[in-house]
Structure formats: C-alpha cells, structure tokens
Amino acid sequence: xxxHTIVSLPDQSTARIPxxxxxxxxxxxxxxxxxxxxxxxxxLYLISITFFFFIGGALAGLIRLELLTPQSDLMAADTYNKVxxxxxxxxxxxxxxxxxxxxxxxxxxxxxxxxxxxxxxxxNLFSWYLYMAGGILALYAMITGGVDTGWTFTTxxxxxxxxxxxxxxxxxxxxxxxxxxxxxxxxxxxxHKLRAPGMxxxxxxxxxxxxxxxxILMVLGTPVLAIALxxxxxxxxxxxxxFDPAKGGDPLLFQHLFWFYSHPAVYIMILPxxxxxxxxxxxxxxxxVFGYTAVAFSSVxxxxxxxxxxxxxxxxxxxxxxxVLVFSLLTMLVAVxxxxxxxxxxxxxxxxxxxxxxxxxxxxxxxxxxxxxGMTGVFLGTAGTDIHLTETYFIVxxxxxxxxxxxxxxxxxxxxxxxPKITGRMYPxxxxxxxxxxxxxxxxxxxxxxxxxGTLGMPRRYASYPPxxxxxxxxxxxxxxILGVGYLLPVLYLTWSLKYxxxxxxxxxxxxxxxxxxQSPPLTENFTVMPVMDHEAYxxxxxxxxxxxxxxxxxxxxxxxxxxxxxxxxxxxxG
Amino acid sequence: MPDSPAxxxxxxxxANSADPANFANFADPANAANSAGAEQPPYLLHxxxxxxxxxDAAGFAMWxxxxxxxxxxxxxxxxxxxYRNWYxxxxxAGSHQLSVVLGxxxxxxxxxxxxxxxxxxxxxKTGRRRELALSxxxxxxxxLGFLGVKSVEYREKFENHHVPGRHYSLQSFLYPQSxxxxxAEYHDRPLPLDEARHTEVYxxxxxxxxxxHAAHMxxxxxxxxxxxxxxxxxxxxxxxxxxxxxxxxxxHFIDIVWIYLFALLxxxxxx
Numbered sequence: 001x002x003x004h005t006i007v008s009l010p011d012q013s014t015a016r017i018p019x020x021x022x023x024x025x026x027x028x029x030x031x032x033x034x035x036x037x038x039x040x041x042x043x044l045y046l047i048s049i050t051f052f053f054f055i056g057g058a059l060a061g062l063i064r065l066e067l068l069t070p071q072s073d074l075m076a077a078d079t080y081n082k083v084x085x086x087x088x089x090x091x092x093x094x095x096x097x098x099x100x101x102x103x104x105x106x107x108x109x110x111x112x113x114x115x116x117x118x119x120x121x122x123x124n125l126f127s128w129y130l131y132m133a134g135g136i137l138a139l140y141a142m143i144t145g146g147v148d149t150g151w152t153f154t155t156x157x158x159x160x161x162x163x164x165x166x167x168x169x170x171x172x173x174x175x176x177x178x179x180x181x182x183x184x185x186x187x188x189x190x191x192h193k194l195r196a197p198g199m200x201x202x203x204x205x206x207x208x209x210x211x212x213x214x215x216i217l218m219v220l221g222t223p224v225l226a227i228a229l230x231x232x233x234x235x236x237x238x239x240x241x242x243f244d245p246a247k248g249g250d251p252l253l254f255q256h257l258f259w260f261y262s263h264p265a266v267y268i269m270i271l272p273x274x275x276x277x278x279x280x281x282x283x284x285x286x287x288x289v290f291g292y293t294a295v296a297f298s299s300v301x302x303x304x305x306x307x308x309x310x311x312x313x314x315x316x317x318x319x320x321x322x323x324v325l326v327f328s329l330l331t332m333l334v335a336v337x338x339x340x341x342x343x344x345x346x347x348x349x350x351x352x353x354x355x356x357x358x359x360x361x362x363x364x365x366x367x368x369x370x371x372x373x374g375m376t377g378v379f380l381g382t383a384g385t386d387i388h389l390t391e392t393y394f395i396v397x398x399x400x401x402x403x404x405x406x407x408x409x410x411x412x413x414x415x416x417x418x419x420p421k422i423t424g425r426m427y428p429x430x431x432x433x434x435x436x437x438x439x440x441x442x443x444x445x446x447x448x449x450x451x452x453x454g455t456l457g458m459p460r461r462y463a464s465y466p467p468x469x470x471x472x473x474x475x476x477x478x479x480x481x482i483l484g485v486g487y488l489l490p491v492l493y494l495t496w497s498l499k500y501x502x503x504x505x506x507x508x509x510x511x512x513x514x515x516x517x518x519q520s521p522p523l524t525e526n527f528t529v530m531p532v533m534d535h536e537a538y539x540x541x542x543x544x545x546x547x548x549x550x551x552x553x554x555x556x557x558x559x560x561x562x563x564x565x566x567x568x569x570x571x572x573x574x575g
Numbered sequence: 576m577p578d579s580p581a582x583x584x585x586x587x588x589x590a591n592s593a594d595p596a597n598f599a600n601f602a603d604p605a606n607a608a609n610s611a612g613a614e615q616p617p618y619l620l621h622x623x624x625x626x627x628x629x630x631d632a633a634g635f636a637m638w639x640x641x642x643x644x645x646x647x648x649x650x651x652x653x654x655x656x657x658y659r660n661w662y663x664x665x666x667x668a669g670s671h672q673l674s675v676v677l678g679x680x681x682x683x684x685x686x687x688x689x690x691x692x693x694x695x696x697x698x699x700k701t702g703r704r705r706e707l708a709l710s711x712x713x714x715x716x717x718x719l720g721f722l723g724v725k726s727v728e729y730r731e732k733f734e735n736h737h738v739p740g741r742h743y744s745l746q747s748f749l750y751p752q753s754x755x756x757x758x759a760e761y762h763d764r765p766l767p768l769d770e771a772r773h774t775e776v777y778x779x780x781x782x783x784x785x786x787x788h789a790a791h792m793x794x795x796x797x798x799x800x801x802x803x804x805x806x807x808x809x810x811x812x813x814x815x816x817x818x819x820x821x822x823x824x825x826x827h828f829i830d831i832v833w834i835y836l837f838a839l840l841x842x843x844x845x846x
Contacts, residue, residue, distance in 0.1 A: 116622035227650035
C-alpha cells in the first residue's frame with residue numbers, strides 16, 4: 001500500500017467477479033421490472049434519474065444559450081419561461097429529491113444496517129413506478145405545450161393568468177411526491193425495525209442518520225405540497241375560491257402551503273448528500289468522523305428547524321414585519337447544525353491520513369461550495385439584504401451552489417465511492433479525478449458570476465437583460481459548457497468500466513461499513529450470515545484486526561476451507 | 576418472487592455452498608434449535624427474522640402513512656381555521672345551510688362501521704372465518720350508506736346553487752327568508768353583499784374537506800371489496816392478520832377525520 005492511495009485491489013490475474021450476485025440472480029427484462037430487491041430497484045432509479053438529469057441539463061443549456069446575448073433572440077420570451085420552469089421542475093422533483101435517497105440510499109441503507117432488504121420491498125418497487133408515472137406525465141406536459149409558472153406555481157398566476165399545462169404538471173408532481181413519501185416511509189420503518197443485532201442507534205453510519213432525518217421531512221412535508229397542488233388544480237377546474245381574492249380567498253395561503261413543503265424539500269435534497277460526505281471523508285482520512293453524535297443530531301436538527309423557516313421565501317410577499325423578524329431569526333438557526341457538520345468534517349481531516357481518490361475530490365468540492373452556498377443563505381435570511389437580493393441572480397447563484405455545488409457533488413462522490421460495490425469493478429481513477437476537477441472549475445465559472453450579477457441587480461426569470469450584464473453572462477455560459485463536459489465524462493467512463501474496469505474485490509477502500517464486508521456485487525440476500533455489529537461505526541482498528549485475523553486464519557486452514565467452502569468462496573469478514 | 580419467498584429461499588439455500596445452518600440463523604438467531612426453518616409461516620418475507628417482526632414493521636409503516644394523511648388534511652384544516660377567523664359571519668351563515676340531522680346520521684353510521692371493522696380485526700386474529708366475512712361486509716354496507724347520505728346532501732347543495740363556481744348563488748344569504756325552513760330554525764339576518772360573498776369560501780372548504788374525505792372512503796371501499804372476496808376464500812384467518820389490522824387503522828382514521836369535519840362544518844356554528 002503506497003502512501004498516496006488506500007486502494008487495495010485483489011490480484012487482477014486471478015480475481016473474478018463472483019458468479020452469484022444480485023445482477024446474475026435472475027435474467028430478463030421482467031426480472032428487473034418486477035423485482036423486489038432493493039439493489040435492483042436502486043439501479044432502476046439510477047438509470048431513470050440519469051435520464052431526467054440529462055433532460056433537465058439540456059434545458060439548462062438552452063437557458064444559458066439564450067442568456068449569451070442581451071436580447072431574447074434564441075427563443076421567444078414565453079418559450080423561455082417554459083424552459084426555465086421545466087428545468088426547475090425536472091431537476092427538483094425528478095432528479096434532486098430522489099437522487100441520493102432512491103439510488104444510493106435504496107442500495108446501501110439496508111446493507112449498512114445489516115438487513116436483507118427494505119422493510120417494504122413491494123412498496124419500494126411501487127414507488128419507482130409512481131416516480132416513472134410522474135416523470136412521464138411531466139414529459140407529456142412539456143411536449144404538449146409546457147408550463148410557464150416557474151416551478152413555484154405561484155397563485156394567482158397559476159390559477160388565473162396562464163393558459164398552459166398547470167394541471168397536468170401539478171398532477172405529475174403530486175404522483176412523484178407520493179413516490180418520495182413511500183421511499184421515506186420505507187427508510188424510517190427499515191431503520192427502526194431491521195437493524196442487525198448490536199447495531200444500536202449510535203453505531204449507525206452517519207449516512208443512515210442523514211437518511212432518517214431526510215425521511216422525516218419526506219413523510220411530513222410532501223403531503224402538504226400535494227394538497228396545495230390539488231387546490232390549485234381544483235381552482236382551475238371547478239373555480240373554488242380558496243386562493244382567489246375575488247371570492248375572499250388569499251393567494252398568500254398558497255405560498256405558505258407550498259413553502260411549508262418546498263423549504264424542507266431543500267433539506268430533503270441536501271441531507272442525504274451530507275450523509276455521503278460523512279462516509280467519504282471518514283474513509284479517505286482513515287479516521288472516525290469527529291464528533292459523531294453531534295453530526296448525527298445535527299441532521300435531525302436540520303430536519304426539525306427546517307419545518308419552521310418556510311416564510312423566509314415570502315419576505316417581500318406581504319407578510320407582517322413581526323413574521324419576518326421571527327422567521328429571519330429561525331432561519332439563522334439552521335446555520336448552526338450546518339456549520340456543526342462542516343466543522344466536524346474539517347476536524348475529521350485534521351491529522352487524518354488523507355488520500356485524494358475521486359470521491360474525496362468531490363467531497364472537498366462539496367465542502368467548499370456548500371459553505372459558500374450556505375453562507376449566502378444567511379445573507380438571504382437577513383430580512384434587509386433579502387429585500388434587496390431576492391428575485392435576482394444572487395438567489396439563483398445561492399441555491400445552485402447548494403443544490404448543484406453541494407448535492408450534485410455529493411451524488412457524484414457517492415456514485416464513485418460505491419461504484420466498486422454496485423458493479424464489482426473500479427472506475428478509471430485518473431480520468432475520473434480529471435472529471436472531478438473539470439466539474440469544480442466549470443461549476444465556479446458558471447455560478448460565481450451570477451452572485452455578482454445579482455448584486456448588480458439583474459433579475460431572474462427574464463429572457464433579456466441590459467447589455468452591461470453581458471460579459472458576466474458570457475462567463476456563465478462558457479462555464480456551463482465546461483460543466484456539461486464534467487457531467488458527460490462520468491457517464492462515459494462509468495459505462496466503460498462496467499466491462500473493462502479492474503476487479504474491485506470486497507473492500508477496495510478498506511472502509512468499515514457493513515456493506516463493504518460482503519462480496520461485490522453483493523448477493524441478492526446481501527449477507528450469507530447475519531452480521532453482528534460488535535464495534536462502533538468507523539472503527540478502523542477493528543477493520544485492521546479483522547483483516548489480520550482472517551489472513552492468519554486463511555493461512556492456517558486454507559486446505560480445510562477450500563474443501564468446505566469451495567475454491568471460489570472468499571473469506572468472510574463480517575462477524 | 577414476493578409471493579413465494581419460501582420457495583426462492585429454499586432454492587437459494589440449495590445453490591449456496593455456505594453452511595446452510597448459518598444461513599437459517601439469519602431467520603432466527605435467537606433460537607438456533609429451530610434453525611431448520613420449519614416453524615416459519617409461509618407468508619414470512621425473506622428479510623424478516625420472525626412473523627412478529629414483520630407484523631411490527633407493517634403496523635409501524637401504517638402509522639407513518641396515517642401521519643402523512645394527517646399532514647395532507649392539515650393543509651385544509653389550516654385554511655379552515657384562517658378563513659373562519661376572517662369571515663366569521665359568512666361561515667356561520669354557510670354552516671346553517673347544512674342539515675345537522677343528516678350529518679349526525681352519517682356520524683352514527685360511520686362510528687358503527689368502525690365498530691364492525693374492529694370486530695373484523697378481532698375475527699381475523701381469532702380465526703373466525705365466517706364472522707370475518709360478515710363483519711367486513713357490514714363495514715362495506717355502512718360505508719356505502721355513508722356515501723349515500725352524503726350524495727343526498729350534495730344534491731341539495733347543487734339544487735340550491737351552493738356549489739362554488741359560476742353558478743354560485745348568494746340568495747340564501749342576502750335573503751334568508753327565501754329558505755323558510757332554515758329561517759324558522761335560526762332567524763338569520765341578511766348578510767351585507769361583501770360578507771355574503773365570502774360564503775363561497777365556506778362552501779369551497781366544505782366541498783374540499785368532505786370531498787377529500789369521501790375520496791378516502793371510496794378508496795377504502797375498494798380495498799374492503801377486495802378483502803371481502805379474499806376473506807370468503809379463507810384468507811386472513813390463519814394467523815396472518817396484518818392486512819386486516821392495518822386496514823382497520825386506515826378505516827378508523829377516516830372515521831376520526833369525519834368526526835372533526837362534523838364538528839367544524841355542522842355543529843360549531845349551531846346557535
């Protein structure tokens with residue numbers, strides 16, 4: 001093991017992918033479409049969210065192309081409205097919300113707690129079908145005329161003044177929302193009921209804690225969005241007057257209901273990403289996460305505080321000054337648990353044996369960009385600056401730093417980190433490090449100029465702008481091109497690695513999680529013997545003892561083992 | 576595959592070269608003596624240790640789902656709270672248009688259906704096959720009865736133009752004497768035009784809340800119908816009562832929502 005990498009791969013001349021694994025258990029299209037295996041459902045999700053990500057990405061490309069010049073020349077202004085609306089809806093509801101939980105969470109949450117599957121496997125499959133139904137309906141709405149209200153469906157714009165596919169799109173989000181509810185519900189039940197013996201709450205990997213917190217938000221927040229969308233649809237169809245001022249309704253009520261979900265939704269999006277970062281930082285600095293308990297509780301704190309800050313999206317919408325004051329203070333509170341995470345990760349790095357594999361590069365990207373995104377969130381939570389900055393490009397830059405710079409980096413970090421476990425093969429390390437750097441550079445080129453544009457006063461959601469803003473917009477569009485390359489590369493080399501990547505073996509990173517103590521790709525039943533958790537999470541000394549013990553055991557009784565287990569059987573490491 | 580976990584389980588065991596005793600230990604580590612797996616009921620899914628763990632998980636999931644449902648309705652209850660505060664007179668006048676007798680009848684019907692549902696759960700747990708089918712059928716009929724009474728009420732609202740939208744009429748509120756029966760009971764004073772117009776918000780909420788409730792009833796009746804067919808074929812009485820039990824929770828939840836709706840829409844303004 002050299003000093004600059006921790007990767008330990010089996011001898012490539014003799015190593016083979018285990019013949020029996022979840023990918024080879026059954027064959028044929030139906031064995032995938034009717035599966036109840038959480039790992040296969042995770043793969044279904046991975047393919048579908050990648051599909052929607054690239055549609056949303058293409059729409060983002062169109063937005064940046066249009067903004068290359070001050071005039072509205074590539075498309076008409078109302079087409080531009082439809083493009084940014086669909087970009088937002090697809091990226092938020094069909095990519096960011098399910099990204100980490102439905103793929104990596106689905107795959108690894110049961111394995112991390114030593115379970116064979118999620119508690120409700122059929123509900124898990126059903127939630128994927130709901131997701132696909134919602135996704136296809138959203139695409140249908142897009143193709144048959146689109147929707148131009150912005151992803152926020154603000155009333156009375158959405159109920160009275162537009163004549164686009166509001167109802168169809170709303171229904172798509174309603175359905176996709178239930179997919180997210182069922183995923184969250186499944187996770188909570190699984191974490192409560194299916195932990196392996198010895199897997200106490202404070203031995204759970206922080207990835208699991210983060211998913212637990214996000215699941216609470218999914219289960220409690222999403223139904224409120226659902227009812228808000230139902231009310232918008234009924235107001236359009238039947239003319240009921242809950243949001244209609246002409247009848248005595250109040251459009252502000254819609255905003256309250258909508259943001260009651262949609263603010264927690266940003267924590268649904270970011271919390272699972274934070275879980276990924278905890279795993280990656282610990283593994284590549286060979287240290288237990290500093291302040292484990294604080295990091296675990298900070299996830300729950302973010303979830304709880306997250307429910308009491310929604311009105312900070314409404315400071316300029318006509319809510320009272322006292323409301324503004326209270327929600328401004330509560331918003332500041334969210335900065336505390338977020339900072340706890342960042343500081344604890346930093347202290348985990350301190351005196352750790354840090355190596356710079358791709359997942360770690362993305363994790364560093366996450367820490368830097370999320371910090372900027374989070375800090376600018378404090379600017380926006382401050383009522384005075386918010387009134388100046390809201391509805392400008394500053395806010396666009398802020399949430400893209402959190403969502404793209406934070407969540408997408410975390411997603412890519414996680415995909416690279418667990419790729420060897422999912423497929424049994426390594427990705428090409430040099431190329432992927434290059435892709436991580438390209439993504440980071442492209443990202444900053446794209447979104448940093450938007451902070452400046454925002455403070456200069458360029459409003460969001462317009463197809464044209466005064467010519468003096470052009471230079472910064474050109475920067476941004478050029479950066480988006482680089483960013484696009486950064487996202488395309490992983491798709492190409494990860495696909496390549498499915499056939500040509502090096503055989504990964506059980507535990508290429510020498511990580512401590514239970515998911516690494518079994519074969520890659522895992523068996524359908526995950527573990528041959530039920531694991532017993534007899535050590536704390538992130539206990540690298542335990543891992544070392546295990547490795548030494550199994551090596552000496554292997555040396556002593558090799559002949560006996562070969563007879564008993566067959567010559568392909570690898571040495572089990574979990575207790 | 577989910578329907579026949581036992582057989583796949585067996586096939587996996589045969590295919591697996593590892594020690595089969597260890598493998599069965601996954602199913603029941605506390606009781607290694609029973610590790611042959613003969614004690615495991617056929618409905619046990621492969622990732623649970625025991626039937627009680629499986630039932631526990633399903634029950635817990637149902638409670639979480641009801642929490643989701645609660646949040647779904649809470650949006651409407653919030654709207655009700657706010658608008659009742661703002662448009663008190665309109666909400667009182669609107670409420671007087673509802674028939675307390677029909678509402679109370681429906682409350683009794685629904686509470687009684689909760690009783691028959693509880694009976695069904697008990698029959699399922701104690702293995703009474705014929706009685707289970709009977710209780711479920713009674714629950715179904717009572718649910719249907721509830722919807723019948725509700726449709727009578729809805730029809731009356733249509734006839735009086737109290738359905739929000741283009742044909743909404745303010746007559747009952749501007750000229751209360753035009754509904755002699757209701758006027759005789761409450762002696763409502765005519766509302767000024769702006770207050771009268773806010774009755775449309777009341778009826779919007781009335782139709783939304785009772786409509787959402789009715790939608791849940793209809794879904795419930797669909798599931799009940801399915802359960803009756805299965806119960807007559809002998810399901811749910813051989814120790815696997817989870818489905819009946821969890822549906823019972825759902826049915827009681829709908830019942831409780833109605834009790835709140837009855838109080839908030841019918842009773843609270845009756846003076």
